Amino acid sequence: MYKLVGVVTGEVKLHEFEFVVTGEVRLNEYVKVWTEQDGWILARVVKLVEVEKKKATAEVIGYKDERGFLTQPDSTVSRDDKVFKADRAFITETLGLKSGGIYLGLLEGRNIPVYIRKEELIQKHCSILAKTGSGKSYTAGVLIEELLEKSVPLLIIDPHGEYVTLKYENRNEEERKQMEKYGIAPRGYASRVVVYTPANFSINPNADRLFRIDGINLSVKELYDLFPMSDAQLGVLYQSINAIKSQKEFYTIEDIIKKVSESKSSARWRIIHYLERIRETGILSDSPTRIEELVKRGQASIIDMKGAEPDLQRLIVYRLCKEVFEGRKMGKIPPLMLVVEEAHNFCPERGFERAASSNILRTIASEGRKFGLGLLVISQRPARVDKNVISQCNTQIILRVTNPNDIRALSKGLEFMSSEMEEVIKRIPQGVALLSSPSIEMPVLVDIRVRKSEHGGRAVEFESEEVEEVQTSKRGVLARLFSISA
Template sequence: MSREPGKEVGIVIGETTPAYAIYLSYEPPRLGEYVVIEHPEGPVLGMVEESLIGNAFLTEDAKDIRAAMKTIEMIGEERLYLKGKVRILSRLEDLVHKQKVRPVKTPPKPGAKVFLADTDTLTKIFVPRGASVLNGEAIYDEESGRGYIRIGTLANNPGVPVYVDVTRMVARHTAILAMTGAGKSNTVAVIADRVSRAFKGTLVLFDFHGEYLDAFPDADYNIVVPRINPNALKLSEIATLANISPSYHKQYRVLRLLYEVVYKKLSQSIEFRNRNFIEVMIDIVDDLESMEEEIKSKRPPQQPNKRRKISKEQVRQIAKEKYGDVADLVARLSDLKKDYLYEVVGKLEDLMLRYKAFLDINAPQYIGNLIVPGKLNVVDLSQVDREGSDVFVAYVARTLLEERKRYVTKGEGYGTPVFLVLEEAHILVPKDEDTNTKRVFSQVAREGRKFGVGICLVSQRPKNIDENSLSQTNNKIILRLIEPEDQRYVQKTSEQLSNELLGLLTSLDTGEAVVLGDFTILPTIVKIDEHKHKTMGRDPDVVREWMARSSKKKSGEPDLFDEFAKMQYGL
């Protein structure tokens, strides 16, 4: 029998529930396709989550291959049976006419006919109502104010486009997960490009490898080179850059006291406010040493023992002239072992050298000058190490959240919602390690919905992402995942990912994804559209590059690498 959409494909058999049914099919059911089942409450739509082929005369208990072969000769393939397991999703009428899910309360009856859902019906379900904009890549519903972007087509019915709700994608948070080479970067590019072009959305795409820098020629985008005013850094961020872990108790205590002194002076003194926060920390230790030398020099000649301990009170008295109200904190520093002070100074000096271009006292203080509203902001982290990336991403995220809070509560601050897309999320939001980004993103996941700040975690190693952060992404786009531990971890953080859908992840083709969550009307399998300017995520043409270099050598053309090697190493 034909598999033309709308045609009968089988009948329900065995025991059923309001959630699942088994049907006998005329042809092998296809995983992920939609079927319509007769039901006492009206036709229902279901998704095929399991496909089985069997033979009543060739069961798994068969032991003798010769007997099995004779059985095949006698009965042929006419005794094959084909079964599909269907997850019942909703009454069809509510999906088609209201685009709402309404589960049934009773199971379908055995013997009920099963039909393949037709293209027109599925289009009415997956394509939102509204005025189409941007060549069918986005839809805007003026009445509700909702916007939707097309991300692809149904994998089993390319004639049906699939759209996702942009507001829910941002407000309810999203995760894009896949093994390497499955189409993760292309999915990110499609979403970022279409949200930016259709709705002038404000996005921040944290790009670890510089692969998106030339990916959006049609979008209004802004390349962000990481620069931070050091005076805007938090204590934990300075500690990260200086490699001073809280577990280094003595060093961390020194850093905390220095931070308190400088932070309080910055709020009190214009002179301090115009200086580099970290340089001032180093100067405080130098000042402390000078104060102690001054105290020693003022001792009477009859007290020649200059090794005698200098009291905190002596330091406090002499520090009051320069440090005023924070002289007590400076005095507390004098009570610490000098080795710890010098170790911290050494690390701060290393920090200043290592992040010379990154820490800039002239960097814009207002986040809107860095992350431009209404643009696709691509943050180039390819030239920054892991610690620098952690600090910069955390700084941008926490500052945007703070500014959005100010805007929502007081009408001043960052005036537009923002979507933060974090590539390589397993690096900066790891499962078994504390990072600045992890703390901030966890806060955004909890509070961002109220203030218009959304996050999207992107990773090819889901099992290494912080479970709490991943579980707060209510929307998932899951491309092919082979590793069982990754699959189980993703299922643990997603309520809608059934065992059957989980089993589909290994059989997905490149660019196909299980899409589920608040931003789509139904769980579905989508063939993601290809980004037309796709340059990211591709394997290098290794052999082509080798052969091209070999050809240059044979033709006598100068090889730039060889020329550089001769100059550098005298080869």
């Protein structure tokens, strides 16, 4: 009944043993060994060598104790013990794999689906960290597809305009061939995805609607968050806004520019310059996009910020985060998942850049769960993302990371990281992730399923530079205005 794959040999350690391979064994394969003391012990093949004989090294994962907890054995396996291929039921039970929920892919080395609980994702936040090109956005797309199918509202901060392709079914031939293995079928989500642009339809022809923020009664703090100011500049702005407030109940950026122009201080020029830049982007409006329109059951709203300057992007993220947080607190909108791509730009670690959106993202990370506001943060520079945000994410999806600073940051920030784990994540192949989640007993490697919908990162690769050039010139003056350089 059990499939024999080898016999324990050499020196056995508490957490590791070697065996001579007699059956079929693959790297990352799960195996089991019977011990007198603890019963069946689960282990995973971490090394395969073939010199005279084929030998494998297996890392001990543990066994399920009477209380149902995954436990590290106190005793070692013995020489000449038989090593069997671990069966599905034993793996599932020992690792505590659940069925149903958010389907992420297959347990690496085995055909066992890995799920995470929807509630854990939303209530306890999630991060996807890895080096560039390793599949972060692809994996985020998988999570988004799953959440969309469960009708969870999504608000997606999309700096590169990659997520619009969620509308279309996956056309990649290679990936379509793999769908059967993962038990899925191609699917587009056109009826559920709404793309917003903070620019306009000539700059972003992919957009469905305009995104506008409230330009009425901007406060000194909001403006200060938006651009760096000297004390003298801050003083002028403060006086001007106070003077307007004493005359008017509602004021616009136009009123602020006018009042600042009346100042005698030479600091006024710089402020006027900044205020005019904001005005020219056209983002401010007296009929702003309502948060109730953005956050709806069964809808994914994508804020496609392609072409917007970093400062403007941070202002947008700041306003959005503030509104979803308050909206949830007051029960104006349903529980949702907020997806933040390139998180290092919006909640940078102290000592790196300053961002208007930092504080509110930190608040959402620490308090969002109380209000059903889940966060999915994605970054290629783990070391540059606010540690307070990362440490609040209970589900961690780590793809390949090679930068030593980033590996150090991960080790410091994540409880489950060990030196073996560090080695593992340096070598993870593309499309495979190390998953740590409250839904499973211990971190496992997951072969992330292929996307049902088209992946946007790839569409960008296909766009030839020629095409890009023509589009840029067509977009013309407005495009330049929208990303006015400082």
